[in-house]
Amino acid sequence: MSSRIETDLPAKLAEIVGPRRVRIEAERLDELSWDALSEGRLHPLKRPQTALPLCVAEPETTVEVQAIVRLANQEKIPVVPFGGGTGLMGGALSIRPNILLDLRGMNQILEIDPVACSARAQAGVVLEALEKKLNDAGFILGHDPWTLPVATVGGAISTDSVGYRASIYGSMGEQVLGLEAVMAGGEILRTRAVQKSSAGIDLNALLVGGEGCFGIITEATVRIFPAPEARSLTGFRFESFERGYTAVQGMFSRRLRPALIDLGDDGEKPAAGAVLYVAFEGGREIIELEAKCALTICEQNGGKQLPGGQAERFWRDRHVVARRFMENRRQRRTRGRDGIYRDWIHVALPASKVLPFRAAAAPLIEQRGVQLQESGLWVHPELFSMRLGIEDDGSNQAQLRLAETIEEMLRLAQKMGGSMEYTHGIGVKLAPLMAEEHGYGLEIMRQIKRALDPNGILNPGKMGL
Ligand SMILES: Cc1cc2nc3c(=O)[nH]c(=O)nc-3n(C[C@H](O)[C@H](O)[C@H](O)COP(=O)(O)OP(=O)(O)OC[C@H]3O[C@@H](n4cnc5c(N)ncnc54)[C@H](O)[C@@H]3O)c2cc1C
Known part of the structure; x- marks a missing residue:
């Protein structure tokens, strides 16, 4: 990329989308240079370089996107697509000067x-x-x-x-x-x-x-x-995560089709029991039967129905966190500076390996002086998550210890036949583990990337590509 094009870029983009949809204000560039990956969740020894976008373009049509990409390809300028900026892995992070494509006008x-x-x-x-x-x-x-x-x-x-x-x-x-x-x-x-x-x-x-x-x-x-005619939503408490898990598996092996499965440790003490929310949606008669069957399975596993209202609150408040995120994006970026570092894993495992994984993970986490704050199952018996935390002792070691523990957990999931992430993607955060995740598969992805994007302009440096 020449310095001439850097200077001419806003004008060239303005020819495509009009001057009002090209943004170069420092505040705007800074805001859109980060997504929802907080600095506290980055491995301190593997932090990517960051940069500011050269400018933000706000296309409204496919033809405008096409013209911007053609320009970027001709001038070899990276293009970073940006949606809501809620990605948790740094997929939309600006790690090189780029044209940031703010797609919210589409x-x-x-x-x-x-x-x-x-x-x-x-x-x-x-x-x-x-x-x-x-x-x-x-x-x-x-x-x-x-x-x-x-x-x-x-x-x-x-x-x-x-x-x-x-x-x-x-x-x-x-x-x-x-x-x-x-x-x-x-x-x-x-x-x-x-x-x-x-x-x-x-x-x-x-x-x-x-x-x-x-x-x-x-x-x-x-x-x-x-739109479903009806929804049944019930909460249960189990004496252990294992018993809740067995109930969930029981539902799937009976071929029930819950809309929602959310099983998590009850509070911040993994040994203190577990709470399961289960919902069915669809035709009234069918869901009544399914809910009845689920109730029997849960009770057979010692599940006790939660008082009315608790499940409804859980359902009603499920998007609250996103609204908070919208109010203060910046705070999210710097999270991890409040004295506690936190991070999550969301791994996909063969269902037969979920409980063995949880059992193997807990002592490893404890040995490293990290706290297992919660483990949970979402949506399917195979999708397992854990939230880990560690207090910052001021020595810079806490964040490193947390990051190493997270990587150890992800490698353990891979070793047990699972995948290191089921929902948030790779971005920059998990890029260093892509070779272990995919083996030769990563080389195939790189070859496809080179064939389709020989100048490497499309969101370069993400996903280990
Ligand atoms: C508080 C919170 C809660 C969350 N809860 C969930 C959850 O329940 N489930 C879940 O799965 N995720 C969750 N996430 C993660 C996040 O919402 C998802 O990753 C989301 O799908 C990303 O959408 P976005 O529009 O914000 O994309 P962005 O963050 O803007 O981008 C995500 C990635 O996609 C690329 N991209 C964006 N638009 C395009 C496009 N049009 N074409 C090509 N590439 C594009 C970006 O470059 C980036 O790599 C949560 C995040 C936060 C902060």
Whole structure:
């Protein structure tokens, strides 16, 4: 990239999107240079370099994205796509000077097809806006993460995000029928929006979980669902996580189809029992039967129903954290400076390995002087998470100890046949572990990246690519 183009860039971008949609104010560049990865969660010895974007472009159409990418490719300037900026792994972090593509102006819901049960939307549509529009038409989106009020369609697909009700509706990637994306040379890829095709390999897979490294999603057609006639939501308390887990497995082996499964340690003491929230959605008669069956299974495992109101509160407050995040993005970035470092793992394991993993992890965590604050299961019996914390003793060692413990846990999951992350993607945070995760698979990804993006302009330095 020449210094001439750096100087000319705002004017060149203004020719594409108009001057009002090119931003160069220092405050704006700083704000959009970070996503929701807090500094306290970075491995202190593996911190990526950071940079400010050269400028922010706010396209509203696919043609504008195409022209920006062509310019970037010609001048070899990195392009970082930015949706809601809620990614927790630094996928949208600016690690080199770049054109930051703020996609939130691409906010049109283009079509709702009630017969095909699908919706087509631009990539920058906020999930909650789509949900509301679908509700008016008698449908739901299905994808329902904590960050529903902030995250965008394109960002959710690019991280293959998982929401509260993914047990029946699937991850955001699983809901994708067809995509439109601008590739590194400015070509436009459009895949056919059908549930199933055997006409060659599935090119949606290049973009689902692709974190903007293989193409920039401009539109998506996703599966939607008729609004459920009824929902049953119940909370149970179990004397141990293991008994709660056995109940969850019992439900899945009986082929019940809960919309929500949320099993977690009760409070910050993993030995103090566990709480399970389970929901069913759909036709009234069917869910009544399913809920009855789930109640029997839970009671057989010692589950005691929680007092009325607790489950409803859990459900009502599920997006509160995202609204707080919106109010104070910056505080989130610097989190970890309040005297306690915290981090999470979200691993996918064979169901037979979840309890052995939890049992093996606890003593390793304790040996390192780190606190296991909570473990939990979300959505499926295979998706297991843990929250770890350590007090900052002022020596800089605490953050390192936490980061090393997290890596040890992720490697343990890999060793037990699992995957190190099921919902938040890789970004910069987990990039150093990609070779262990994928082996030769990472080399294949790198070859695909080189073939499609020879100048390496699309979100370079992310996902270990
Ligand atoms: C408080 C909190 C709670 C959360 N809860 C959940 C949860 O329940 N479930 C869950 O799965 N995640 C959760 N997350 C993580 C986050 O919401 C997801 O990763 C989200 O899916 C990212 O969407 P976004 O629009 O914010 O994308 P961004 O953060 O802007 O971007 C994410 C990645 O996608 C790329 N990208 C963005 N748009 C495009 C595009 N159009 N084309 C190509 N690449 C693109 C970016 O470059 C980046 O690599 C949570 C985060 C926070 C802060």
